[in-house]
Amino acid sequence: MMDGYAGKVLRIDLSTDEIIQEPLSKKMCEEFIGGRGFVAKTLYEELPPDTDPLGKNNLFIIATGPLSGHFLPASGKTHFGSKSPATGGYADSNMGGHFGPALKYAGFDMAVITGKAKTPTYLYIRDDIIEIRDAKAYWGKGSLTCEEMMKKDLGEDFQILTIGPAGEKLVKFACISHDFGRQAGRTGIGAVLGSKNIKAIAVKGTGSIPVFDLKKAYAKGKQAFKKVSEKPGFKGWTPEGTAGITDWVNEVGSFPAKNFQTSHIDHSHMINGKKVLERLKITDKACYCCPTPCGKYGKTKTSLGTAYMEGPEFETISLFGGSCMLESIEEIAYANYLCDELGIDTISGASVAAFAIECYEKGLITKEDIGKEIKFGDFDSIVYLLDLMSLKKNALGDLLSQGVKIASEKIKKGSEKFAIHVKGLEWTGYECRNAPSMMLAYMTADIGAHHNRAWVLGHDVVGAGTNVHDLITAGADSDTRPKAVIN
Numbered sequence: 001m002m003d004g005y006a007g008k009v010l011r012i013d014l015s016t017d018e019i020i021q022e023p024l025s026k027k028m029c030e031e032f033i034g035g036r037g038f039v040a041k042t043l044y045e046e047l048p049p050d051t052d053p054l055g056k057n058n059l060f061i062i063a064t065g066p067l068s069g070h071f072l073p074a075s076g077k078t079h080f081g082s083k084s085p086a087t088g089g090y091a092d093s094n095m096g097g098h099f100g101p102a103l104k105y106a107g108f109d110m111a112v113i114t115g116k117a118k119t120p121t122y123l124y125i126r127d128d129i130i131e132i133r134d135a136k137a138y139w140g141k142g143s144l145t146c147e148e149m150m151k152k153d154l155g156e157d158f159q160i161l162t163i164g165p166a167g168e169k170l171v172k173f174a175c176i177s178h179d180f181g182r183q184a185g186r187t188g189i190g191a192v193l194g195s196k197n198i199k200a201i202a203v204k205g206t207g208s209i210p211v212f213d214l215k216k217a218y219a220k221g222k223q224a225f226k227k228v229s230e231k232p233g234f235k236g237w238t239p240e241g242t243a244g245i246t247d248w249v250n251e252v253g254s255f256p257a258k259n260f261q262t263s264h265i266d267h268s269h270m271i272n273g274k275k276v277l278e279r280l281k282i283t284d285k286a287c288y289c290c291p292t293p294c295g296k297y298g299k300t301k302t303s304l305g306t307a308y309m310e311g312p313e314f315e316t317i318s319l320f321g322g323s324c325m326l327e328s329i330e331e332i333a334y335a336n337y338l339c340d341e342l343g344i345d346t347i348s349g350a351s352v353a354a355f356a357i358e359c360y361e362k363g364l365i366t367k368e369d370i371g372k373e374i375k376f377g378d379f380d381s382i383v384y385l386l387d388l389m390s391l392k393k394n395a396l397g398d399l400l401s402q403g404v405k406i407a408s409e410k411i412k413k414g415s416e417k418f419a420i421h422v423k424g425l426e427w428t429g430y431e432c433r434n435a436p437s438m439m440l441a442y443m444t445a446d447i448g449a450h451h452n453r454a455w456v457l458g459h460d461v462v463g464a465g466t467n468v469h470d471l472i473t474a475g476a477d478s479d480t481r482p483k484a485v486i487n
């Protein structure tokens, strides 16, 4: 077994109930390292090109890397891969939390799931005890509710990932939830689990991971934690999390307003990181072994309900607060909670809602199609639309559940011009009129419009020498924020 790795791959065929544990190949580790590399290699070699993303032959892959689960900063990420229901192409999404380390402690670096269970099912992994279990009691429950129920049933020490009703109903931007607020949000990976009749995966590992020299590894880990905490970005990132860049992105003219019709809003001061701290936050929350607790666990109270939730993070703020024009951080947080519970990606969910409102304003869909009048900035409208698309409540909800690309191709009448996506994946929270490199990053990202492959906004709007850490640090203090250079 190679040091750093758990040493095994778990393969489950839900159609035949076959469960295989096989050794992890040394060659694969050397050539593809782990995580995204393992996912890409496995999809390339094992997924037939004409596979239906929601068909039983699609693969659902969970992968960790050689550093996952070790005493190192932020070693808790878990990677997922599949063929995307949202784009029909490469699906790739990751989440923080504690799931990946638990999978490795159970002995597995990767799990490859295929087939389709006959009835609602969850996967139970406790070290090398692997079971396909009945999930009827959990089917239909919200993602967060399901996780809470399963923790009560199995024990707090299980790490659990779930899908919500949207995943069960095969909404094409359904996500995976974990740790009451960590999501693998993009590319519709939750719908792949739903298509396989898997409601959840629960894992508990009690083993350990081999390390070549434990003393040296521990010393390196301590050194890495120290280095991270001394980085300039640490000061800005930790207190407000990603919400800390809200005012800055707005000031440089890259905030998506009214379904990306403009690039600036007047109310960013009402929905920024400071408002998250003042009006929502109960406590900081971090992923496994992360010294930078960017998660803000809190409570929100609105006219439509009260909820406990994690977030909202920047993307959720920019798309609900900008693209949908909600002006209250409490309402944005509640929309965030609803997306989490229903099991949809906040980025795509907000973008689809904004697209629907613009269609309605332009007379391309009617009040009868929708079931009520809808408008930008109206909390009732946004909550109604999230429910409509996640639960496919009527024909329009069914259409919207397929994302803006397919919806616009069916609605037609020019709606394609304001369906904001790349490859069928809705844009994340940056308007790119003054940010050509960021636009290029969206256009060339392998999964579709996403900011995690290249975040080059700072270089576009402030200058090529911009240090991203400085921007983030400055974002926490509006008086020292770098000024935009807009040509």
Ligand code: SF4
Pocket: 074, 096, 097, 285, 286, 287, 290, 291, 292, 293, 294, 295
């Ligand atoms: S707490 Fe935030 S910074 Fe730390 S690993 Fe999780 S997502 Fe990343």
